[in-house]
Amino acid sequence: MPNISFFVNGRAVSIDAPEDTPLLWILxxxxxxxxxxxxCGMALCGACTVHVEDLPVRACMARLGExxxxxxxxxxxLGQNGLxxxxxxxxxxxxxxCGYCQSGQIMGTVALLRKKPKxxxxxxxxxxxxxxxxxxxxxxxxxxxxxxxxxxxxxP
Amino acid sequence: MNARALGAGLLxxxxxxxLVSPAPADEPEKSPRVEAARPVSIADVAAGEAAYLVxxxxxxxxxxxNCHPSGDAPLHGDVAVPHSMNxxxxxxxxxxxxxxxxxxxxxAVPHSPPGVTPExxxxxxxxxMVFQGKSPHxxxxxxxxxxxxxxxxxxxxxxxxxxxxxxxxxxxxxxGRSVPPIPHAELARAAETWTxxxxxxxx
Numbered sequence: 001m002p003n004i005s006f007f008v009n010g011r012a013v014s015i016d017a018p019e020d021t022p023l024l025w026i027l028x029x030x031x032x033x034x035x036x037x038x039x040c041g042m043a044l045c046g047a048c049t050v051h052v053e054d055l056p057v058r059a060c061m062a063r064l065g066e067x068x069x070x071x072x073x074x075x076x077x078l079g080q081n082g083l084x085x086x087x088x089x090x091x092x093x094x095x096x097x098c099g100y101c102q103s104g105q106i107m108g109t110v111a112l113l114r115k116k117p118k119x120x121x122x123x124x125x126x127x128x129x130x131x132x133x134x135x136x137x138x139x140x141x142x143x144x145x146x147x148x149x150x151x152x153x154x155x156p
Numbered sequence: 157m158n159a160r161a162l163g164a165g166l167l168x169x170x171x172x173x174x175l176v177s178p179a180p181a182d183e184p185e186k187s188p189r190v191e192a193a194r195p196v197s198i199a200d201v202a203a204g205e206a207a208y209l210v211x212x213x214x215x216x217x218x219x220x221x222n223c224h225p226s227g228d229a230p231l232h233g234d235v236a237v238p239h240s241m242n243x244x245x246x247x248x249x250x251x252x253x254x255x256x257x258x259x260x261x262x263x264a265v266p267h268s269p270p271g272v273t274p275e276x277x278x279x280x281x282x283x284x285m286v287f288q289g290k291s292p293h294x295x296x297x298x299x300x301x302x303x304x305x306x307x308x309x310x311x312x313x314x315x316x317x318x319x320x321x322x323x324x325x326x327x328x329x330x331x332g333r334s335v336p337p338i339p340h341a342e343l344a345r346a347a348e349t350w351t352x353x354x355x356x357x358x359x
Contacts, residue, residue, distance in 0.1 A: 020261070042263050043257035043268065043269045044240075049256075055253055055255070056251065056252065056256045057255070057259075058256060058257050058259075061258075061259045061268075063259065063260060066259060108252070111252070112250055113251075114251060115249065116251065119250065123246070125242055126242060126243075126246040126247040127247055127252045129241050129242035129243075129247075130247070130252060130256075130257075
């Protein structure tokens, strides 16, 4: 088995596992980063969303070999100094109910705000419709996205 | 072939050849993608038009057409329903790129995202390269036009259809998906024949 090196939340890691192992397994089982959730296992729910080289990726579909040498960001590494503004907005709007999908929702929102610092409701729907919330917190999610955009002052 | 027929054939070849001759030196070059002209015979043109019709069958198969829709949303399955989850070009423009889910391999179970290359994508809004609903003539004209085909020359088109992993994927699309109606080798041969003939389009 090859040793595959990459960066997780700014930290260099080297993993001895088959290169077609899902990234999600590596994050949760090998690195103990359990903030990223297993939902459907086939990229249909968004719960396992992380960023690879600043782009959103469903960690259940990405293979270990695909991230060799790349930067992976998980919910644990999002706030560099305390909470990220999106996380703050999530708390202020009391978004989570059961919370299971929320790390994926937040990672999806950060990707959205990077491209659309002042998103419209249509922009939000175009990105976050791919994130399912079985508790139905969608209205609060939308409010929190707008609040986060305000906090960030239009900066991606 | 008698002398009269031979003469007519030569005349036709010369006439067609002149249609694709390079522009005179004092005229500006129209496009860097225009390739060196060569004489093309009537037989070449007929074979090229027939070859295009073979290509057209593949282009309108769900594996190709689903990412070349007439609207902004890619399509799903063999019945061409709009992509679930409200995914469209607007999603891509707002940060949800295709490769968020479409990765380097097909999903192992039906209805999971297919994938083959880090380049999985649909054409952009400003150059949408629509296949859906196009007649053979219209799609043929679009396909060979560098202004509408992503800047590809004829040889690059043949290379794309013959070797691009995204094209080859159509014949290994993962569980639950049909493949195009002809083998890939037949498409590659048709692409060579069509481009060799100067990419003629059926009327």
